[in-house]
Amino acid sequence: MRDASAPAEEPGGTAALEDLPGGLKGAIEAILMVADQPVTEARLSLVLERPQEQVQDALVELQREYDGYTGADSPVIGPAVPRGFELRSIAGGWRIFSRQHFSSVVADFVLDGRSARLSQAALETLAVIAYRQPVSRARVSAIRGVAVDSVVRTLVQRGLVVELDADPVSGAARYGTTALFLERVGLGSVDELPRIAPHLPGLESLGEYDDMTF
């Protein structure tokens, strides 16, 4: 898929972006497609090293394209056909969402895919959070050896886990378990969680392993 001839390696990097297939708009799309929260124009401007007005213009153009209107330089015959997604400006940033009028389809998909039981990955992540709270996603991820972002999200959606505070050092959000969790496992408080030391001698010294990456 990559255009091997693309002169991406050009010296004086500011020019290179426009030479890549898709150019500035493509770069913005690439970012917005994988960002899981709104991205501000200021941040885009910073990362892409382009003036904020230029970024803003590109965003509005993209928004119009997704809504079915094409740029003046590429006229399309026929009625405007919107894409299944849209670019919305919310909470001071931009984010791609499913188009609203497809929300029932999206709901069908989400409901169909969601098992009424927690996956093994979700249970294990929940266990780590329960015993290590308050704990950041990065730390849980280090303990489990895999990325846990979507699993933590599921647990938050399920109301079993909640964002407690920010890590004083890194500023990363830290998670803990909820009252609903306690209710499900039949406990009055987190302190009543069975000790896990008997299962594992020397657990106390485990702290140092947590932060290692594997």
Added chain:
Amino acid sequence: MRDASAPAEEPGGTAALEDLPGGLKGAIEAILMVADQPVTEARLSLVLERPQEQVQDALVELQREYDGYTGADSPVIGPAVPRGFELRSIAGGWRIFSRQHFSSVVADFVLDGRSARLSQAALETLAVIAYRQPVSRARVSAIRGVAVDSVVRTLVQRGLVVELDADPVSGAARYGTTALFLERVGLGSVDELPRIAPHLPGLESLGEYDDMTF
């Protein structure tokens, strides 16, 4: 949030989808926006209540559109301009990815744990398991000439390899690769792995050496 004016509630639901602006393709796009793993054609077919061939055609059309080619019914003047994202068929399903040549600008916005590199020992072990699955650790060890227990454990933790079954003769656990592995190497299925034969004529007959020690 749902657009009340959209004719989604029409009786005889099968017709409704095509009446929505964007139609089937739009609906598929809307779903791809919220998917957190590759979505199979079968599942799209089920949720959208459309024949699988129709879904497949729409996916291929979307893929081409993102790559910069437009359908015959909407000719665009000028060269094909790819979008900043692409639709790929991997690990048995379809998923949206940022386009590779924008990786440097996208990297700032994602932290998905993909960057963690595997050691040479892990890569070699992964290769043997991928090509010889289902395969026991002892067999992998015989091919590599060293014990592989801890390496296999690492691969299992990373979710790239999984215990499949027990060897019918020895009872030893046999391992194979996972969907995550396919996703990470960008393949649709294990059958798409590059043929091993060109590298080594007559390798097929070597299988018998695996179990021999000398």
Added chain:
Amino acid sequence: MAHGSVQDVGKESGGQSGGDLASASDGARAPGPTTAPSVFAVQLTNFSGPFDLLLTLISRRELDVTEIALAEVTDEFIAHIRHLQAVEGQWKLDEASEFLVVAATLLDLKAAKLLPAGTGVVEDEGDIALLEARDLLFARLLQYRAFKEMARELFHRLEEEAERHPRDAPPEPEVLALLPELRWRSTAQDFAALAARVLAPRGEEPAVVETGHLVSAQVSIGEQSAVLAELLQLNGAMTFGQLTRDGSSAAVLVARFLALLDLFRDGSVSFDQAAPLAELRVSWRTDDA
């Protein structure tokens, strides 16, 4: 090229010392400027087993696997594992045996080459066994090389794929709110067991050979040494039969025997045999002896 640390040499790195493939494969492709043909400079590369080492040595000299100049490569291989051993202090048993098996096979082959060529006719069973050993070694080496190639291929694919990022963004909150009722099965106890498993350290498990089914009780050679020393110091010279009269089990008997060898090696006891095949007498050596 010299990428691995000393501690890493020859060890399974367990996936934690990233990205050595590129460097190792570079070494395998092109003989670096550091490899003067006359002097063998030991490279502290992270060799992933004996085949890896052997392949690297072969390709460094730009030789075909099937026609390796055995004498040179064998010497380098031996030199290398000697060096590794010196650096490591000691080997892990399973690793060492793999290296030694390959080294022994190479030595056999080298020896055969050095001997007068003879008639070229396979003469005895020893020759045939040697040919088989050679073919087997080459076959395994070829096979390993093929998988190494594949590993490189996988590496490139992984690297390339890492530049594409999948979309992983949650739906809108309204959609997320649509959740089927959770079916919950775990009790607090299940949960604790799960947590204990997940939180367990994942480092190397010590390689413990389970012997519980073989020996009912552990017998320490050290302890038995002490027992022997006491008996001998008390009684002067004794026969082995006398020394083991109170032995309650075969394990104790064996441990006493081994302890006796230990003591002899240390110069603590001496053996005295009156006539050929006569019973040995063991006596404690005093300093003035």
